[in-house]
Amino acid sequence: MSRFQVVSGKGGTGKTTVAAALALALAAEGKRTLLVEVEGRQGIAQLFESEALPYEERRIAVAPGGGEVHALAIDAERALLDYLQMFYKLGSAGRALKKLGAIDFATTIAPGVRDVLLTGKACEAVRRKDKKGRFVYDHVVMDAPPTGRITRFLNVNDEVAGLARIGPIHNQAQAVMRVLKSPETAVHLVTLLEEMPVQETADGIAELRAAELPVGRVIVNMVRPHLLDEEALLTVSGARRKEIAKTLTRAGVTGAAALVRPLVEQAAQHAQRVSLEREQRAVLAGLGLPTAELPLLGDGVDLSALHDLAAELRKQGAGEEVGS
């Protein structure tokens, strides 16, 4: 099972929710998971209804069976200062660099440095061991940048290794790349059963594969229940509408005659969506990846809903695959 699980997806598909649910799912049965966020949006804190996450790993949830989810919002600037301190004992020089604007430069302007720091910090957590030589975290789950940027984001270390051809940054970049391209890593893509997100998912997978990054599975989020199939709806025409009006009245609905038309209209829209969803499922099936499906939650995602989604992911075996 891949220890580093990266969750990406088109904007609006709910990748933060899926990442959090996956972290909970992987923490079941006494495991420890680290959930990391890299885009500075504090999405995890909002989801777990906690205050803003500091740059510090802290426990935010307990999973069934005594497992724990820890969370960390990675901040590029702090990560850079950490590095300077950790590897080069440059605490004071770090402060001097900051004064000069070098840290700003490195984390906002310099190409890729920011992304190197973010992926580097996550990989450090993946590889970190305690004194007894056991991994501190069984899994690290990253709420990653969206599909359109994910390959570039993960692959940035390759680029940086090319730019900084020698020296510690070069070595660091290469070490990160080794983790990212190994079966230790799986990149999951979250999508909806809609055309644009599915197209973007297909494109994203092609890019990841071209960059030799291990693709995990496609997670279809916000799947709506199919309450009525199209065949049934095809029968709703003409004379049947009269029967429906009668049946509505029998079932206790007042003013049934006026309701039939809008109800049937809604059903027709539903049928159209079901048929579009079927097309998109076929496209996803053609990608040849394992998938998982999560239901649409009527009332938004709160903590208990997050646990439900985690249980659903466990049931579907998400997170168990090794990168392909």
Place this chain on the structure above:
Amino acid sequence: MTLGPDVAPGLDTDALLDDRDIRIVVCCGSGGVGKTTTAAALGVRAAERGRRAVVLTIDPARRLAQSMGIDRLDNVPRRVEDIDGANGGELHAMMLDMKRTFDETVEAHTDAARARAILENPFYQSLSAGFAGTQEYMAMEKLGQLRARDEWDLIIVDTPPSRSALDFLDAPKRLGSFLDGKFIRLLMAPAKIGGRAGMKFLNVGMSMMTGTLGKLLGGQFLQDVQTFVSAMDSMFGGFRTRADATYKLLQAPGTAFLVVATPERDALREAAYFVERLAAEQMPLAGLVLNRVHDSGASRLTAERALSAAENLEEGGIVDHTTGKAGLSDPVDPAGVSPEAVGTPLPPDGRDTPTASPDANETGHDQGETEDRSQEEPDDEDAAPASAAYSVEQLTAGLLRLHAERMQVVAREKRTRDCFTALHPEVAVTEVAALPGDVHDLTGLRAIGDRLAAGPASAPAGAA
């Protein structure tokens, strides 16, 4: 639909598009809310209402781009064919190519030899190819360029799918603070004094600094950066001036921001943040475009009542009672038996004629009474061939369950939206009803345009 006590003012999209003083419309919002589609639909509508418009899209979905005929990424505005030019308008559209925009900026603002040195610099090549941030700078640069050409009287801009939707606002400032910083002068210093030989003239602090950086980054990298920075030196001033000018342009009265969102918590939270930020930056907000809003023509029937009726049909005696008879398929004249249930006969298209509605004598009756009466009535299955698979009770229960789901969605969206309206009652809103599928062509964009212009009262036809 009604919006409760806090009814936001309606956004008059057509008035905005028709206002000749408005020269720039910026569509912003979080990812996945339909910014690009909105920008494209506004462009089509503006052009067909007589504006000479150009749409600058950042990262359009392929089929949306194809719908405007701009599937080629060549960084040049292309005329969109099949726009109705009867009102004298036209539409151009383009897709931003970051690297090309960056390259062109370099070429336009420095001499050929220096431009080549920059374009060949490995640091520059990485920077321009699209690391976080570059897209925002280049979107601003391109917007400035389009505005300066003055060929269009309306520029509609889509914003990059950033980490934070506000990155593009910050881009000029960030560039400015970097250029004003000591660090860049430090980086430039050795090259200015005379390349590598100049290093020895640096004071001790500075050489320690560059030494540290060299150690970290590798000497070659640092040298690439220094070469790049010094080659760019002559351009930075212009870069900065233009970025500042574009920023000011965004604050000017000729600009209108449209915040785009969907009626979901995260998207509206981001939208609220955006509204506050635009106010803080003194940027003119025209209103909120709320995409993919659901409504129901049968909203009179609540989710609870629809579900309980569905349960009546599925679990109660009614289903047993009637399915038993369904197989018999003996046609009974429906009009004769149950005036209450059948009411006015429905024309084939199902449009009801409310004049003869049976509602009147039902108001105030409790459900039990209706139910009792209906159970006395004989079934009137008309034995349509397709009804073999689904009894009318199953169908009706399905319709009711679908309706209940729809009503729950409507209620949730309304709650989310009310939260936003309570925070920002001053923001004008237009709603775009949800479409079942994606938009692929000009017809689809026109349909979205119609909905954008119809404003918040754009309830679907057939509302009861």
